[in-house]
Amino acid sequence: VCRHRGARLCNTDKGSLGNIVCPYHSWTYSLTGDLMFAEHMGDQFDRCKHSLKKVHVENLAGLIFICLADNPPADFSVMRAAMEPYLLPHDLA
Numbered sequence: 598v599c600r601h602r603g604a605r606l607c608n609t610d611k612g613s614l615g616n617i618v619c620p621y622h623s624w625t626y627s628l629t630g631d632l633m634f635a636e637h638m639g640d641q642f643d644r645c646k647h648s649l650k651k652v653h654v655e656n657l658a659g660l661i662f663i664c665l666a667d668n669p670p671a672d673f674s675v676m677r678a679a680m681e682p683y684l685l686p687h688d689l690a
Contacts, residue, residue, distance in 0.1 A: 599624055601622055601635070602621045616628070622635075622637075631644075631649075632648045652665055655669075655673055657676070657677055657680060658687075658689055658690065
């Protein structure tokens with residue numbers, strides 16, 4: 598979501614694009630999440646402080662787990678080992 602007003606930045610399941618542009622005020626992010634353009638924010642506005650936040654992502658047999666913490670849990674491999682045998686037969690991917 599956009600760091601400015603929380604607007605959804607991606608509404609399609611798949612595709613390609615050059616930059617990520619917010620439909621609300623056209624804040625423009627690079628594909629690495631850096632804020633490239635933010636109109637009417639004034640001279641004191643520091644774009645570097647408003648880039649998209651990084652998240653940790655794990656795919657477990659087709660289920661997507663997202664961790665918003667700075668440091669993800671170190672034991673996800675334990676969960677993967679315990680859950681994967683039960684999830685794989687369902688072909689969730």
